[in-house]
Amino acid sequence: MQSFELIALHKSLYYNDPSLFLFTPGRVNLIGEHIDYNGGLVLPFAITKGTYLLVSKRNDKIINCYSKNFDNLGIISFNIDSYEKGSNWADFVKGAIYELNKLGYKLPFGLDLTFLGTIPTSSGLSSSASLEVLIFNCFKQIYNIDISDEKIALLSQAIEHDYIGVNCGIMDQFIISCAKDNSVMLLNCANLEHSYSKFELGDYRILIMNSCKKRDLASSKYNERLNECKWALEIVNKYYKVNDLCSLKFTDLIHIKDKFEDDVIFRRALHCVSEMARVKDCYDALQNNDLELVGKLLNQSHESLKNNYEVSCIELDTLVEAALSQPDCLGARMTGAGFGGCAIAIINKDRVNDAIKDIKNKYLEVIGHECEVYVARVAGNTRILNLGEDYEL
């Protein structure tokens, strides 16, 4: 879709010209999976697929929300000062107002909003975090609210916790809100310290492989894993004083292996401790341009997520195997929460086209429905777009 078409749609819905046009990216996590809520390090980057928003001010206190992705729901309207949760996507808008109200901000007038997401929902590329960060950026611009990108990340996570009911970590919201162009972020989720490193892959590209199997974070086993990790930490804390699983040394974990009556809980801890080490190694390997090592670490991460953390599925394993069977593929793994969604692979740029075809065929043969495969492009954080320019969305 072109941006001029989206603007025409906005005008036809609201008879109101937009005064603001924003884009907020989605994200891919290179490595460091399911450890953000265990005080770990993660290595995500933002991507050029994400969420667009057109905004017009109103003279009353009504917020109108329309999303091209949920066209069947039409325009969802509510009053800024009195609204109820609706069990649909507009809850993210309501959640943002709720969080700002808690901080004492009262929004003075209503808005007409038109959204378009270019990452499919529940595909593991953080469409919800993209939406949350986008909404706060919209309010920041329109209502002149003084609020930093880091604060926006925390408020976006708060929507998930307080309003949507998903106890997610901070990774998605943080990278999406604070991303820098052409960079991967090393984020310490225990204290939010972070640094950026140029994401240069030379002759290699990252493929995003979408299984097109939808997962639902709230109803999936995400919260179950979170509780298993809490349980693991309780056992660990009987022997070692650590604040989180990722602060535990590998040798110390092995030392108390037989104290875990339940092998499942031990394996959850093993994933966290080993994934933490892989993130550090991967960051160093990127600094040294050692992409072969990056690839190996991705493979190990996938094995651990599949066998120890048990968040992969046949669809993701099939994509990873299909990618690894390509010539010049350095490594592959699931990315995001798992149970469906996307996997990534590092592949030589000259092999990309053949690999895409072959992976799609193999996937269709084994799984019986199609997948999507494309090259990831690294993006910065939220951008204000020019309303007079025509963009391909």
Ligand code: GLA
């Ligand atoms: C989801 C959550 C993140 C993180 C990943 C798994 O994307 O929102 O906080 O836990 O899963 O790494």
